[in-house]
Amino acid sequence: MTNFQTILIAVFLAFFVFAVLIFSGLIKIGGLSGNSAVPQGKIVIWGTFPEGELAKVFEDATAVSKDLLINYVRKPEATYEQTLLEAFASGTGPDLFILSADMIARNEGFIYKLPFANYPEKTFRDSFIDGADIFLAPDGVIGFPIVVDPMVLYYNRDLLSNEGLSQPPLYWNELFALNTRLTTENPDGSIARSMVGLGLFDNINHAKDILATLFIQNGNGIMSRAPTGGYMPVFNEAGVSSGGKTATEAVLDFYTDFANPSTEAYSWNRVLPNTLDMFTSGRLAFYLGRASELFKIQSMNPNLSFDVTSILQTKGAPNKRTFGAIYAIAVNKRSPNATAGFGVAGLLTAGDNAKNFATALSLPPASRALLSQRPTDNPYIFTFFDSAVFTRSWLDPNTKATDTVFSGLIQNIVSNRYQTNDAINKAHGELGLLVPAVQVTQ
Secondary structure (H helix, E strand, O other): OOHHHHHHHHHHHHHHHHHHHHHHOOOOOOOOOOOOOOOOEEEEEEEOOOHHHHHHHHHHHHHHOOOEEEEEEEOOHHHHHHHHHHHHHHOOOOOEEEEEHHHHHHHHHHEOOEOOOOOOHHHHHHHEOHHHHHHEEOOEEOOEEEEEEEEEEEEEHHHHHHOOOOOOOOEHHHHHHHHHHHOEEOOOOOEEEEEEOOOOOOOOOOHHHHHHHHHHHOOOOOEEEOOOOOEEEOOOOOOEOHHHOEHHHHHHHHHHHOOOOOOOOOOOOOOOOOHHHHHHOOOEEEEEEEHHHHHHHHHHOOOOOEEEEEOOEOOOOOOOOEEEEEEEEEEEOOOOOHHHHHHHHHHHOOHHHHHHHHHHHOOOEOEHHHHOOOOOOOHHHHHHHHHHHOEEOOOOOOHHHHHHHHHHHHHHHHOOOOOHHHHHHHHHHHHHHHHHHHHOOO
16 A cells, blocks of 8 residues: 555545534534634644654644644653543543543543444444454444554563573463473572463562453453443353363463462462563563563663564464553543544544554554554564454453452462452452442543
């Protein structure tokens, strides 16, 4: 596809979104001057991505109109969602904001959804990855997907080659056979080098994301939309796996075995540093992390010989899956310039603008068309593109609260305080308690 063609697609999508809102009567055009199909005015966008990398993207997007100005404001990630909620409540929110799937539940009530009658569901599904359907509500499109940050497998080349291993494993169950070669102990019995950080929660980076990957690979969506509206946990509803256990029981027994000194999988304990520090110090063979961590890993240890591949899969599962953050651009329902907001959202999520947005962040795009144009000059990014295609997320009702839920789930199993199935039911109940708090804001 030529640059000219991708530019045409970007402009077409923006104008399409904009036009259907006008002709459907959802947006009034009284008072607009000139060409009403061109976004105009000042559009404020909030997000957590670095503004420096995106400045040129926003500058290029404004080329469609001399009367369009995009003002991007970066907000601290730690307080971003709370800042948004407070701004929405006071009527001072941005016109557009970047949200990840784990922000949908708490912010859906503040989003201007695009009805399927105006933007067909099939058009959305044909345009974006399958995992992006998390931005489809029963009554319309929540946001326009832009980039994906999938969980991937980083591995230490030297540690593997020293053990005669030419390739990393493909499946989780292959880890058992590798552990005796890749995990070593000090004379006092403490772990000197670990194969992989699994089994616990607090000192494992992205522990909840790793668990979500395993759950999703085994058919557990964790949370779902309720038939009557709102949300409901489905954490304890996974089907039966081998040996009479539920699939979720099997996942958790597998996961916690890596912190059990009496099993062949033992490779992790609570006295070790966090997994990122272990990996960058050359003491961890496999690190399960986000695509966005690539440059951080390189900066922490420029001499580390590592590579990256798709995350491990569940052997026998019908489809490849990984968890990841899927980001989209949403329109504030109280924006005084929602007209231009939809046009800008369409511009930024298609064609060259979407491609440049993803390139600026070194992340794969959410667009199917752009993912088909895999880069050949960077093997890391090539892997990220592959992983983005089968990335899924879940409707996390409150990220901090669910951190506590899943941390407690693992601790209850590791400490033998609860049998695995009882711990699952307890976590299911705790997830259910988070749902009413979400629905109050809608």
